[in-house]
Amino acid sequence: MITLGIDTSCDDTSASCVKDGKVLSNIVFSQVFHSKYGGVMPELAARDHLKNITLTVEEAVKPVGFDNLDNISATYGPGLIGSLLVGLSFAKSLSYIRNLPFYAVNHIEGHIFSLFIENKISCPFVCLVVSGGHTELVYVKKRGDYKIMGRTLDDAAGESFDKVARMLKLSYPGGQAIEELAEKGNPIAIKFPCSKLKNYNFSFSGIKTAVLYYLKNNLNAEITDVAASFQKAVIDSLTNTTFECALKLKANTIGISGGVSRNNKLRKRFMEISKQHRIKFYCPEKEFCTDNAVMIALCAQHYFKKGIISPFNIKANSRVSLIKN
Ligand code: KG4
Numbered sequence: 081m082i083t084l085g086i087d088t089s090c091d092d093t094s095a096s097c098v099k100d101g102k103v104l105s106n107i108v109f110s111q112v113f114h115s116k117y118g119g120v121m122p123e124l125a126a127r128d129h130l131k132n133i134t135l136t137v138e139e140a141v142k143p144v145g146f147d148n149l150d151n152i153s154a155t156y157g158p159g160l161i162g163s164l165l166v167g168l169s170f171a172k173s174l175s176y177i178r179n180l181p182f183y184a185v186n187h188i189e190g191h192i193f194s195l196f197i198e199n200k201i202s203c204p205f206v207c208l209v210v211s212g213g214h215t216e217l218v219y220v221k222k223r224g225d226y227k228i229m230g231r232t233l234d235d236a237a238g239e240s241f242d243k244v245a246r247m248l249k250l251s252y253p254g255g256q257a258i259e260e261l262a263e264k265g266n267p268i269a270i271k272f273p274c275s276k277l278k279n280y281n282f283s284f285s286g287i288k289t290a291v292l293y294y295l296k297n298n299l300n301a302e303i304t305d306v307a308a309s310f311q312k313a314v315i316d317s318l319t320n321t322t323f324e325c326a327l328k329l330k331a332n333t334i335g336i337s338g339g340v341s342r343n344n345k346l347r348k349r350f351m352e353i354s355k356q357h358r359i360k361f362y363c364p365e366k367e368f369c370t371d372n373a374v375m376i377a378l379c380a381q382h383y384f385k386k387g388i389i390s391p392f393n394i395k396a397n398s399r400v401s402l403i404k405n
């Protein structure tokens with residue numbers, strides 16, 4: 081079965097073909113121009129998707145040929161509404177004219193499926209989806225059956241990296257830039273608070289404000305120490321809560337996915353603590369941590385195999401939850 085996947089949920093135009101779980105193509109067109117605004121401009125993102133979607137899909141389908149596609153999928157939410165509409169409408173139109181089954185994928189479920197791209201993971205497991213738009217702690221009972229154990233009550237972890245990067249006058253997106261700066265700093269130089277919440281929830285807006293005030297009150301602050309201390313506080317919060325939840329659930333496997341899971345220190349810390357508790361730990365290859373359409377096609381294949389398809393009247397939904405009500 082060959083599936084075309086499309087994701088235009090934020091600022092990456094991505095398309096991919098997957099054959100029975102094997103990646104045939106993975107095209108990601110990143111809209112780098114947002115960096116000059118210090119964040120994603122939703123209206124400009126949507127217009128740029130419109131400009132790039134045809135070429136991106138053509139590139140992804142090149143090794144396969146349109147005639148050999150068995151079905152088509154696209155992200156319908158959560159994400160930026162204008163951006164989502166471009167990929168979703170394109171995918172629906174292509175399915176309609178080619179008379180192929182169509183499936184609309186939840187972007188967060190896509191990030192969970194990114195863990196399956198190169199790993200054979202047995203369910204159940206605890207999955208931390210940690211990106212620029214989401215921080216969700218999910219108990220994956222089996223593929224398609226999830227329980228949300230916790231989530232951020234304010235900023236997503238990646239969003240806090242991006243906001244702190246802006247305060248430090250680093251480029252957007254800020255995660256990678258903070259990680260590089262933190263390499264040269266002392267992670268225990270400054271104690272930044274990261275709220276510990278009940279029910280495995282997270283909060284990252286307090287730490288962002290703490291960094292802002294620290295920089296205001298310490299005009300000669302060593303920014304490498306600020307980056308390293310901030311990064312450590314976020315990593316501590318993510319690892320403490322995830323392992324607390326996994327131990328409570330007696331889970332023997334943990335996975336992390338989403339853009340922030342590219343962070344080497346985060347990956348290393350998860351690996352170390354997992355070893356201590358004899359828990360198996362997985363994360364996707366870095367190219368599949370950030371937004372991509374391979375994870376969308378893979379997720380869709382799971383549903384196509386079960387005979388599940390989406391109606392053409394499904395709407396883009398910027399705030400849809402992982403769990404269908
Ligand atoms: O998954 P993704 O591409 O998009 C969303 O679904 O949100 O994640 C993008 C986020 C950005 O906030 C970016 O700063 C963060 O992932 N990120 C990182 C790193 N690389 C990307 N955060 C921390 N460390 C990194 N190395």
Ligand code: ZN
Binds near residue numbers: 187211338370
């Ligand atoms: Zn994402």
